[in-house]
Amino acid sequence: CSASHHKTAVTVGIPLVAPFAIIAIWAGILAVALYPVFRALSALFGGRPRLAAAAITLLALLVIAGPLAAIALSFAEAVQAGLGKLAAGTLSVPAPPDAVRDWPLIGHRLHDAWAQASGNLEATLQRLAPSLLQAGGTVLGKIAGIGVDLIGFIVSVIIAGFLFRPGPRLGEGLKLFARRVAGERGAGFVDLAAATIRNVARGVIGVALLQALLAGLAFSLFGIPAASVLAFAVLIFCIMQIGPAPVLLPVVVWAWTAMETRAALGLTLVLVLIGLIDNVLKPVLVARGLKTPMLVILAGVIGGTLSYGLIGLFLGPIVLGVFYDLVVAWMRSAPGQEDGTRPV
Structure with a gap:
């Protein structure tokens, strides 16, 4: 009977602890x-670690959590507004520009589908109703969880601020534990995990956030419709290592068909510079180059987002990247080799 009660307590307790565990893991990753x-x-503040920790926490809240919250909430509001118009029957689709026909491979089919939707949106929605209902339920569920995810993200940033000062002691304790489990190889794996x-x-995450924030600012300044949704799409594509081109290129094409020449030229130049940011910053920010394959990052993004929402979008690729690098280092190390942490 006691064993049954113990099993029941564990089964009930795990779902309650899981959200806090994700927040703690993300806080630890931010601290590292x-x-x-x-x-x-x-060192800049004259050896005052408390002031440095407070400054980093405030800066992270202002630079990361604040704009990310604005993008996510605006994205949720835009989607909800679109669903509201769809339910009320007031949603309309503008006619496609003739220039869409000239797009390679998909131009004619995209123009015909777009024209059909603009001419008879109700019939198009009825044809796509089963797929839209299934996708809509998933989207609404994710939107409902955005607020909770944002609170968890902010709490993680605050917790990370308290981990900076004891960071060296925590790292040494983790190395000691790993050394007890796997010898010097285990301690080396801890260093490899921190580097990854x-x-x-x-x-990946930092550059993607910067590109998404700059793209969102550019979209807002030039009056691009659904700027927050497009900025959120830029963030996802950049984290996936696909780059912002799938979002920026259609915006540029639309700008040249719907805006004045001077405004379209200015927007094009700004978006080109935003698209080139990763080519400049990644060699500076990534030590010895990023060795984690794009497919691993992509799997981490998809799996993390589906499992843990907004935090999982950032947590997934990091955790899966660490796991991949550790497995590769372990497989490449000889059975009798003490230190299996050769760079991969």
Whole structure:
């Protein structure tokens, strides 16, 4: 009977603890990724680590959590507004520009489908109703969880601020535990995991956030419709390592068909510069280059987002990247080799 009660308590407790565990893991990843910045700020502030930790926490809330919250909430509002218009029957689709026909491969089919939707949206929706209902339920569920995810993201940033000062002690304790489990190879795996976290967090997540924020600002300044939705799409494509081109190129094409020449030229130049950011920053931010394959990052993005929502969008590629690098390092190490942490 006691064993049954123990099993029931564990079964009930795991779902209750799981959200807090995700927040704690993300806080630890943020602390590892930003620790070099904390160390540099501590030296700049004359050896005052508390001030450095407070400064990084406030900066992260302003630069990361604030704009991300704005993009996510605007995205949710835009989707909800679109669904509201769809339910009320007031949603309309503008006629496609003739230039769409000239697009390679998909131009004619896309123009015909677009024209059909603009001419008779109701019939198009009826034809796509089963797929739309299935996708709509998933989208509404994710939108409902965006607020909770944002709170968890902000809490993670705050918790990370308290982990900077004891960071070295925590790292040594983790190394000691790993050394007890797997010898010097285990301690080396801890160093490899930390390096992978910094590479993926700065070279993938950091650059993607910067490109999405700049793209959202450019969309808003030039009056592009659904700017927040497009910025969120830029964020997802950049984290997937596909790049912002699938979003920026259609916006540029639309700008040249719907805007004045000077405004379209200005927007094009700005978006080209935003698209080239990763080519400039990644070699600077990623130590020895990012070795994690794109498919691993993509699988982490999809799996993390489906499992844990907004936090999973960032957490998934980092955790899966660490797991991949550790497995590769372990497989490449000889059975009798003490240190199996050769760079991969």
